[in-house]
Amino acid sequence: MRAPSDVPWQSDERTFRICVFEGADSRLSTFDYSRTSLTTVLEQCAWRSDEEARLWALAVVVQTSAGEPGGLVWLSGTDYRTRPSRPSGWRARREMQDRYLAARTRRGEAPLLPDGRRLIRMFFDHGRTLPLWETFTDHYTIERGALPLTPGLERDLATWQETWEDRSPDPAPGDDETFLTTAWALHARLERELEDIAEVRPDFC
Secondary structure: OOOHHHOOOOOOOOEEEEEEEEOOOOEEEEEEEEOOOHHHHHHHHHHHOOOOOOEEEEEEEEOOOOOOOOEEEEEEOOOOOOOOOOHHHHHHHHHHHHHHHHHHHHOOOOOOOOOOOEEEEEOOOOOOOOOEEOOOOOOOEOOOOOOOOOHHHHHHHHHHHHHHHOOOOOOOOOHHHHHHHHHHHHHHHHHHHHOOOEEEEEOOO
16 A cells, blocks of 8 residues: 555645536536635535535546646536436436435435436346335335336336346356346336436446
8 A cells, every 4th residue: 555655746735616406407506615625615515505405516626737628526426417428427426316315305305306307226136026216215116017117118127137136146258248238228218218207327337
């Protein structure tokens, strides 16, 4: 393990950026903080979001050479206005959504996203019929007939769950890739069928 003194340089100069997303269209407000601690900035995240009543993300502003634009390194969350294109983006989005929905639940409010839709999570677990879940509700596990899905999609989801249950703990080369390709195809179908009522989050990635 390398000690701090082993790295080429160190700096305590940094700028944090809090991004707050409000409403169904995720209107963005940004707030920059320099010469302050992470603890203080996290307190500001709670205040700026009105104790999680709005989605927020936190980044460090990366400074580049003069005349060139800087960038952001996300510490918590991501740009909520952009649909994730990679698993890391979905995981960052999950962090934002889960703390937002947990806060709504503590306030006795329905666990709905800012656009008014439900959040359906897609992942596999043992002993289930469908790989679908809805956190912060009384019906955490989703059974057949609980969502307005076409019979074909519901059947294919059940088959995918069974395939996962029957998988070898030591899959052959290529099996994981094939399994995940099927998962993403099912996720796309779910998104289309539930577009008006729910976001489908691929927690399998």
